[in-house]
Structures are given as structure tokens and as C-alpha cells.
Amino acid sequence: MKYSLPATRPGQVIGLLGGSFDPPHAGHVHISREAIKRFGLDKLWWLVSPGNPLKKKGPAPMDMRMAAARKIMQHPKVEISDFEAQAGTRYTAETLCALRSACPQVHFVWLMGADNLAQFHLWQDWQEIIESVPMGILARPGQRIPARTSRAARIYAHARLPGRQSQLLGQLRAPAWCFVNVPMIAISSTRLRAQGDWHATPQK
Numbered sequence: 001m002k003y004s005l006p007a008t009r010p011g012q013v014i015g016l017l018g019g020s021f022d023p024p025h026a027g028h029v030h031i032s033r034e035a036i037k038r039f040g041l042d043k044l045w046w047l048v049s050p051g052n053p054l055k056k057k058g059p060a061p062m063d064m065r066m067a068a069a070r071k072i073m074q075h076p077k078v079e080i081s082d083f084e085a086q087a088g089t090r091y092t093a094e095t096l097c098a099l100r101s102a103c104p105q106v107h108f109v110w111l112m113g114a115d116n117l118a119q120f121h122l123w124q125d126w127q128e129i130i131e132s133v134p135m136g137i138l139a140r141p142g143q144r145i146p147a148r149t150s151r152a153a154r155i156y157a158h159a160r161l162p163g164r165q166s167q168l169l170g171q172l173r174a175p176a177w178c179f180v181n182v183p184m185i186a187i188s189s190t191r192l193r194a195q196g197d198w199h200a201t202p203q204k
Helices: 026-038 062-072 083-087 092-102 114-118 126-132 144-148 151-155 163-171 189-194
Strands: 013-019 043-048 078-081 107-113 135-138 177-180
Touching: 013 026, 013 092, 013 163, 026 043, 026 062, 026 107, 026 135, 043 062, 043 083, 062 078, 083 092, 092 107, 092 126, 107 114, 107 163, 114 135, 114 144, 163 177
Parallel strands: 013 043, 013 107, 043 078, 107 135, 135 177
Antiparallel strands: none
């Protein structure tokens, strides 16, 4: 199947930051810039999802979130993509399978905050995810210990790459993951919605 994707070159290391981005904010921008530096990424794609299966309430309209993401994320190495909507995938494991099939010559790295690692074992086919692509974990406020003692971290302790070697992550075979401590911005999409700083009509 033919998808509309950012241009790639064989051998590139591309970070993937998935989420509803409802709304996108400075924290997402900060994580992206840090991930590019810490994991030696050639490119980073924001995968704006149609919706989060773990959330009961739907997000703001896709075109609104895509436009907001492009406005706030100004970096030559970052691209905004609606790949999940194009591919019709609902879960991360499905998305990664479709992406790897569409771009077999690049090295993908799945990126997420430490809070997501803490509950990663609740994700659909979570072991398939960690077995398919390396994962870069970025620390967020108050989430360091829960992430490091999580079920996923314990089961895959043997596949952990020391933070000082984080630049090598994209070249490793999965399973491989690396936890890095970075200065974080304590801001969230949930807080922005609660404050009324994101005016949108949720999708039905």
C-alpha cells in the first residue's frame, strides 16, 4: 500500500513520537529536541493518532491537531505525520508493523516518556512492540522510579542500554531500550485542556 510519508534514506535512524497531541505543547517540543540529541536521530516523526484506545473520550479533530503540531514544532529534523489515519491502525504494534513494511531500509526508534514505560505492560501487544524496534525512554517529573521498576523494565532488563551509550540505540537490534534523564518541562495536554487553553470540539 502506498502512503504519504516524509522522505527517507536507507540507513537513517528515525525516532517516532506517537500520541494524540491534544493539544501539542512545549513539552512535546522539548522531548523531541532532547531525543534528537541524546539518541543521535537523523529524523523524528510525530505520529498524530486518530485517537488513544486507552482513553474513553475522543480527541479534537485531526486536522486541528495536525495544524497545531506543525505550528508549534519548528525543527528541520522533525516531521508531522498522520500515518496512523492513513494506514487505519489503532494500536502502536500495528502502526510499527505497517511502518517497518513501508520503510524497510530505515532504523526506527520508538520514543516515549518514562510515565508511559511505567504502564507499558497495559498496551496492546506491548511485547511485540519492544521486540520489533529499539525504544528510547525520556524521564519526566516524578516518573523515574516507577519506570525503572515497571514490569517491562524488569522483564527486559537484559536489553537495557546504559544512558552513556544512548547514541548507539538506533543501530541496535530489538529488543533494546535506553533510559535517559533529561531536564523536563512539567506541562501536559490534560492540564492545558482543563485550563481551557485548547478550544476544540471532540470527535464523535
